[in-house]
Amino acid sequence: xxxxxxxxxxxxxxxxxxxxxxxxxxxxxxxxxxxxxxxxxxxxxxxxxxxxxxxxxxxxxxxxxxxxxxxxxxxxxxxxxxxxxxxxxxxxxxxxxxxxxxxxxxxxxxxxxxxxxxxxxxxxxxxxxxxxxxxxxxxxxxxxxx
Numbered sequence: 001x002x003x004x005x006x007x008x009x010x011x012x013x014x015x016x017x018x019x020x021x022x023x024x025x026x027x028x029x030x031x032x033x034x035x036x037x038x039x040x041x042x043x044x045x046x047x048x049x050x051x052x053x054x055x056x057x058x059x060x061x062x063x064x065x066x067x068x069x070x071x072x073x074x075x076x077x078x079x080x081x082x083x084x085x086x087x088x089x090x091x092x093x094x095x096x097x098x099x100x101x102x103x104x105x106x107x108x109x110x111x112x113x114x115x116x117x118x119x120x121x122x123x124x125x126x127x128x129x130x131x132x133x134x135x136x137x138x139x140x141x142x143x144x145x146x
Contacts, residue, residue: 002093002097003093004057004062004093004094005056009054009064013054013064017064020061020063020080020082021064023080028114028117031114032115032136048078051068055081055090062082062085062090063080063081063085065079065094073109074101075111076098076109076111079119092122099142110131110140111139112139112140113137113138114137120138128142129141
């Protein structure tokens with residue numbers, strides 16, 4: 001039995017999603033880009049919506065994750081937990097479930113994280129390796145890249 005469930009995002013989640021994203025990423029956005037542009041965040045959300053999921057624990061929103069299976073890979077984006085759900089094993093549990101699914105499908109997982117975000121260490125502890133980088137992000141992969 002899982003202690004969490006993944007539930008599709010709905011428009012009613014908008015304000016909580018934005019708050020969660022700001023809590024998790026605002027300092028990194030400001031560090032790399034100098035400004036946190038809400039129009040960019042709204043556009044990003046619009047692109048993510050079809051595959052955006054709420055992470056629920058005991059019917060309470062614990063965070064959000066974008067999860068998309070493509071023909072040759074799985075993409076994970078905006079993997080965020082609210083502060084009260086961090087550092088208790090929930091993130092690792094969710095990530096290990098994604099890894100199990102990727103292994104079953106024989107597909108690698110790709111995700112990225114801001115270069116100064118300590119989440120990079122979390123991903124590496126869970127078997128991800130840096131495969132590329134850009135100005136602001138490390139791109140990490142788990143599994144054999146096809």
